[in-house]
Amino acid sequence: MTTSAPAPATAPVRPRRLRGLAWLLVRQHRAALILCAAVTVLGTAWMLYRREAALDILRSAGWPALPADAIDPVVRTRVSNELDSFGGRLGFLPLLFGVFLGAPLIAAEREQGTARLVTTQSVPRGRWLRWKLCFALALAALTTGILGLLYGWWWRSAGPLASPDWLNGALFDSSGPVLVATALFTTSLGIAIGALVRRAVPAMTLTFLTAGAALFAGEVLKAGLATPRRLVAPIGGPAPHALFDVVEVDQWVATASGRLYGWSTCVHDAAPDSCRAAHGIVNQVWEYFGPDQMAGMQWIAAGVLLGLSAVLVGSVLRWTRRGSL
Secondary structure, eight states: OOOOOOOOOOOOOOOOSSOHHHHHHHHHTHHHHHHHHHHHHHHHHHHHHHHHHHHHHHHHTTTTTSOGGGSOHHHHHHHHHHHHHHHHHHTTHHHHHIIIIIHHHHHHHHHHTHHHHHHTTTSOHHHHHHHHHHHHHHHHHHHHHHHHHHHHHHHHHTGGGSOSOTTTSSHHHHSHHHHHHHHHHHHHHHHHHHHHHOOHHHHHHHHHHHHHHHHHHHHHHGGGGSOOEEEEEETTSOOOGGGGGSEEEEEEEEETTOOEEETTTTTTSSSHHHHHHHHTEEEEEEEEEOGGGHHHHHHHHHHHHHHHHHHHHHHHHHHHHHSOO
16 A cells, blocks of 8 residues: 655745735836835935934024024025925926936836737736826825925924025925925826837936926016015115015106106116106015915916816827827
């Protein structure tokens, strides 16, 4: 009588936590996931470290016991420059997301033929597209959202010692909802360009140029997001103290009735006082944005960018559904 040898024990197969399209997208874009995670972790660690270092420097200079204008200007400039420098680096993230994540997202799939392979399986085309778009947009929003919130917290911790020019500096573009909305816009723009061009490298190049032009236009137009306030003072007197922590937009000279002239009116005249008297100029006028206007302007800018992103994403879904992959 013979006995059969027992079958070798096999290790139990561990079930995958991700299945279907989620598993496929993570496998396809694991390099982007790892890179975004690394940027988020390293950026967070750096901001936490530099924030504490900056606060230690300010405390050693006497803040907050001393008012901001009594702190050593060298210390104030050092803190402000570091904030602006890091915020400027954060401002490049949306462009990078558009070029390296958005543009090749569909263009590379079409160029390599994997888009047609996926959609000939059991996955409907519309579902595959929605998963792809949501994955890319969620990755861009999560990365920039975390870093933007931390940067705004770092800036607010410096209080009045940070640069007051929040509109033209890094704070407006790199904190709050603007950084996230800009990243969603550039990523959507890259996806749309990639869906049209169908080749990864040309799509990335065109996205870089188009997104760069759009961001430059946004810099020029963002002063129109709100109505500047005006401050009037007698001509020849010192600038009002209220102007020390606001963003100046323009300067004028004006008559008592409120008629405005350019700031340089009568400046180069041989007799400036007589020239101003002839025009009736008695006041100097400043147009400015106050710190309390920043949040509203940021949300308006974010709303415009999110609306443009929605239009681009909707267009991509419509084009790719009707056209061939």
